[in-house]
Amino acid sequence: MDEKFVTIYKTIGENLRDKRKEKNLSQQQLADLAGKIDRSKISDIENGKEDFLFSTLLKICTALDINIEELFKR
Numbered sequence: 001m002d003e004k005f006v007t008i009y010k011t012i013g014e015n016l017r018d019k020r021k022e023k024n025l026s027q028q029q030l031a032d033l034a035g036k037i038d039r040s041k042i043s044d045i046e047n048g049k050e051d052f053l054f055s056t057l058l059k060i061c062t063a064l065d066i067n068i069e070e071l072f073k074r
Contacts (some may be wrong), residue, residue, distance in 0.1 A: 006048065009048040009051075010048035011071075011072065012045070012048075012071045013046045013048040016045060016064075016071055017046040019064050020042075023064060027039045027043055030042055033063035033064075034056075034059040034060050034072050037059065037067065041049070042060070045060075047062060048050055057071070
């Protein structure tokens with residue numbers, strides 16, 4: 001992961017975790033809803049450790065029924 005973008009990855013991860021918890025979902029449940037995503041990938045994204053594909057983020061947002069812009073807000 002490019003060090004220049006660490007802050008935005010952490011922001012996305014924290015917002016993702018908050019949204020998942022608001023829906024009372026475990027990481028595994030979210031991974032299952034998003035389809036073909038590992039629970040460990042969800043964990044890595046939430047912890048700002050994963051350089052993910054945009055399509056992965058879109059699948060997660062669809063599973064959470066949220067707009068992608070919500071993940072970028074600080």
